[in-house]
Amino acid sequence: MHKRTIKDRIHWIGAVDWNRRLFDSLIPLPDGTTYNAYLIEGSEKTALLDTVDPPLAEPWLARIAAEPKIDYIVSHHAEQDHSGAIGQVLERFPQAKVITSPKAKAMLMDLLHLPEAAIVTVTDGETLSLGDKTLQFIHTPWVHWPETMVTYVPEDQILFSCDFFGSHIASSDLYVNDTCRVYEAAKRYFAEIMMPFRGTIEKNIAKLKPYDIRIIAPSHGQIYDRPEWIMEAYAEWVSAQPRNLVVLPYISMHGSTQQMVDHLIDALADRDVRVEAYDLVVTDIGKLAISLVDAGTIVVGTPTVLAGPHPVAAYGTFLANALRPKARFLSIIGSYGWGGKTVETLAGMIPNLKVEVLDPVLCKGQPTVQAFEALDRLADAIAAKHKENGFA
Numbered sequence: 001m002h003k004r005t006i007k008d009r010i011h012w013i014g015a016v017d018w019n020r021r022l023f024d025s026l027i028p029l030p031d032g033t034t035y036n037a038y039l040i041e042g043s044e045k046t047a048l049l050d051t052v053d054p055p056l057a058e059p060w061l062a063r064i065a066a067e068p069k070i071d072y073i074v075s076h077h078a079e080q081d082h083s084g085a086i087g088q089v090l091e092r093f094p095q096a097k098v099i100t101s102p103k104a105k106a107m108l109m110d111l112l113h114l115p116e117a118a119i120v121t122v123t124d125g126e127t128l129s130l131g132d133k134t135l136q137f138i139h140t141p142w143v144h145w146p147e148t149m150v151t152y153v154p155e156d157q158i159l160f161s162c163d164f165f166g167s168h169i170a171s172s173d174l175y176v177n178d179t180c181r182v183y184e185a186a187k188r189y190f191a192e193i194m195m196p197f198r199g200t201i202e203k204n205i206a207k208l209k210p211y212d213i214r215i216i217a218p219s220h221g222q223i224y225d226r227p228e229w230i231m232e233a234y235a236e237w238v239s240a241q242p243r244n245l246v247v248l249p250y251i252s253m254h255g256s257t258q259q260m261v262d263h264l265i266d267a268l269a270d271r272d273v274r275v276e277a278y279d280l281v282v283t284d285i286g287k288l289a290i291s292l293v294d295a296g297t298i299v300v301g302t303p304t305v306l307a308g309p310h311p312v313a314a315y316g317t318f319l320a321n322a323l324r325p326k327a328r329f330l331s332i333i334g335s336y337g338w339g340g341k342t343v344e345t346l347a348g349m350i351p352n353l354k355v356e357v358l359d360p361v362l363c364k365g366q367p368t369v370q371a372f373e374a375l376d377r378l379a380d381a382i383a384a385k386h387k388e389n390g391f392a
């Protein structure tokens, strides 16, 4: 898409990837994505903020090459979808300096083999004058790599936040205009990219508080010209208090675990506990991750296969452990044929989850009356724990 003006001499100059359906070879992207680069023309110097993903670099570089000058290339984040075309921009503008954090300098040299001489590092809070516009660099470590930083332009009150507050939506809209749609996309993005670093994200949100931010221009998705709601949403997502919600990822080969899952859903609903259940065979793991942002309890449903959990249930559990949601309770339900170590194996896969494990319910073959009663007791225990802890 063509260059688009945000404010006087501040432009979006990114690329829209309408058809991308998977990110990081992991994350489903139902709506595609954008790679947002920005051009800021001060009265003396011009800065390019980030680049685009290398597969989209070719048509994008033609537009960049048409710019009369680029003095600085600000690299907020060394990940290749933003930094991958810096080398080609330097070929067109060999006198340009790459401005980045000290940690990102090392990473840009490792990941992209950028020449050391082209890179200038900036400290936390340092400013760079473009003449009548100023770039102020704010280090935001672990949002979501160790080297990340953002840029604030005080004259225009814009925060260029890189992946912070981002969302994956391909659109011709420059600004967010469908808040509901962007809320879900931003929550999906948060769940998969930011949730593992909840604690540091919270600190970095606090670090941005003193700045008068009227516009947030992230590196994926549309620009927020009313940034309050996304900042409020982030504050809620990083908060320590989960909701009165059970997330139930499960799998069933012959229907026995499915019957247990169905029973538990009803039992929890009868006790006013919300449930979001995901059959891992068909689920979009992004949806599962979104639910994990709020979950008070996780219940994994799995049959025993080759003496342990079904491999797909193990994958779901491994992913939940890696994403480090704030859930406080966990249990395991499922059916088996003769025996195995399903509970021990799954319980050993969640060292990152700070959860109390509630009594699992395993039953041989199809669930019996006793198994259904045990599931009712599990629902009682979950409802009581949620109430005691004030999960709303």
Ligand SMILES: Cc1cc2nc3c(=O)[nH]c(=O)nc-3n(C[C@H](O)[C@H](O)[C@H](O)COP(=O)(O)O)c2cc1C
Pocket (backbone or CB within 6 Å): 251, 252, 253, 254, 255, 256, 257, 258, 302, 303, 304, 305, 306, 307, 308, 335, 336, 337, 338, 339, 340, 364, 365, 366
């Ligand atoms: C490939 C395969 C391997 C299995 N391995 C075990 C096992 O190691 N231990 C066990 O108790 N049951 C084992 N089973 C039996 C299932 O756990 C049992 O049929 C269970 O009731 C299936 O639950 P579902 O109906 O929810 O799929 C295995 C079943 C299959 C298909």
